[in-house]
Amino acid sequence: MTLPRGAWREFLQAATRPSRYALLTIVLLNVIFLSAILLLVTPSRMATSLPAYLAGSGTFDEHVTGAALRLAGEKPGQTLVVTLGASAIREALDASDLEEALKKRMTKKRGIKKVTAYNLATGRQSLYDSIALAEKIPIGSAGVVLLSMGPSRLTRPPSELEQATLAPRLGFRSDAVEALARARGIDIPPRFGVYPIDNMRFLAPRLTTLAYRLVIAGPQPRRAHMYLQRPPQRGKQWLRTGRKIAKRFQEYGTNAAHNFDLVNQLVALIRGRTKMTVALIDHPANPRFLREFAPEGFIERHRRLVTEAANHLKTPYLSLNELADLEESEFYDWCHLRDPIAIQRCADAIAEKIAPLLTGISARERPR
Amino acid sequence: MINLARIAGILLQGLFLGILLALALIQLITLATGGRVFRYEGF
Numbered sequence: 001m002t003l004p005r006g007a008w009r010e011f012l013q014a015a016t017r018p019s020r021y022a023l024l025t026i027v028l029l030n031v032i033f034l035s036a037i038l039l040l041v042t043p044s045r046m047a048t049s050l051p052a053y054l055a056g057s058g059t060f061d062e063h064v065t066g067a068a069l070r071l072a073g074e075k076p077g078q079t080l081v082v083t084l085g086a087s088a089i090r091e092a093l094d095a096s097d098l099e100e101a102l103k104k105r106m107t108k109k110r111g112i113k114k115v116t117a118y119n120l121a122t123g124r125q126s127l128y129d130s131i132a133l134a135e136k137i138p139i140g141s142a143g144v145v146l147l148s149m150g151p152s153r154l155t156r157p158p159s160e161l162e163q164a165t166l167a168p169r170l171g172f173r174s175d176a177v178e179a180l181a182r183a184r185g186i187d188i189p190p191r192f193g194v195y196p197i198d199n200m201r202f203l204a205p206r207l208t209t210l211a212y213r214l215v216i217a218g219p220q221p222r223r224a225h226m227y228l229q230r231p232p233q234r235g236k237q238w239l240r241t242g243r244k245i246a247k248r249f250q251e252y253g254t255n256a257a258h259n260f261d262l263v264n265q266l267v268a269l270i271r272g273r274t275k276m277t278v279a280l281i282d283h284p285a286n287p288r289f290l291r292e293f294a295p296e297g298f299i300e301r302h303r304r305l306v307t308e309a310a311n312h313l314k315t316p317y318l319s320l321n322e323l324a325d326l327e328e329s330e331f332y333d334w335c336h337l338r339d340p341i342a343i344q345r346c347a348d349a350i351a352e353k354i355a356p357l358l359t360g361i362s363a364r365e366r367p368r
Numbered sequence: 369m370i371n372l373a374r375i376a377g378i379l380l381q382g383l384f385l386g387i388l389l390a391l392a393l394i395q396l397i398t399l400a401t402g403g404r405v406f407r408y409e410g411f
């Protein structure tokens with residue numbers, strides 16, 4: 001096929017000179033983009049396919065947003081096990097392992113047909129985000145909420161409330177967290193009842209990833225673990241991590257009381273909405289880290305304070321280090337497990353402890 | 369007569385600048401709203 005004479009010149013001229021038709025194409029294209037976002041980014045898609053297109057490599061917030069929205073869609077009265085916390089507990093408690101371990105321990109006598117586990121832990125999850133996630137548990141659910149009480153979480157400053165509301169890590173709005181923010185004088189963006197607009201602060205920084213994944217890279221499936229089978233940290237890397245975490249622990253004294261107050265509010269929220277038992281849980285901690293870097297008496301003090309909180313709240317307090325008998329070689333760093341057998345042991349140990357706490361809800365009690 | 373070369377040129381310009389504008393708008397909205405992606409893995 002031959003091009004007509006002068007076609008190239010016409011093409012180049014049209015491609016390089018400004019024209020009203022080119023301007024129309026630019027505007028039309030952006031109207032199509034905007035309409036596509038408004039029409040296609042919906043909570044139901046966020047609960048299913050979209051998180052895999054919004055997630056960068058190594059980010060879990062999008063997938064946990066999806067899981068939380070799926071959790072919100074569970075039928076009322078289901079028996080659930082929901083884990084809230086940071087990356088250490090995400091790595092240690094695999095939701096499918098936990099379901100399997102619980103299935104073995106369930107008896108029909110308790111009236112439970114099925115237990116569904118959700119691990120909603122994300123790296124450095126603040127207690128504000130835990131509150132937002134807990135709000136997604138359907139009203140009237142039964143089961144257990146495992147709330148991670150690692151010492152690192154209790155060092156987080158109150159200023160995180162501003163971040164949780166103004167630069168959210170979760171793709172949904174939380175009434176409880178926004179009420180806390182308003183009480184502290186933080187301006188909350190208005191809601192319009194349109195999902196992408198209400199959650200623009202979450203979506204906007206992820207739109208380039210969305211375009212990249214749609215056009216080039218494809219979806220990024222959720223990974224249950226990031227540290228599995230990795231060689232353990234050694235030498236300078238180990239020292240750097242140890243010092244960094246030990247430095248973080250210095251904030252414990254300043255911020256622990258505020259965080260225990262948030263734990264009280266979180267437990268009250270769960271108890272107000274559901275029939276679930278809350279269990280406080282200490283995430284795994286490498287015994288070598290505790291020996292080499294934790295300030296003297298720090299862990300004992302932390303455990304004493306969590307025990308006091310558990311007694312006050314009348315909740316169980318579980319320690320994974322003790323229950324699963326974890327060893328140094330099973331850790332990647334100070335708290336992340338790398339050993340699949342150790343991870344399985346954690347699920348078995350927790351299932352053993354929480355199985356007696358799981359109760360079914362009779363048809364009469366079940367919310368309609 | 370429809371000039372296909374001209375239409376192709378206009379579309380190419382429109383698509384190129386349209387995508388640039390869309391990316392610029394995304395960055396602008398991100399900056400204006402203060403949203404960001406947190407990568408907290410490891411610690």
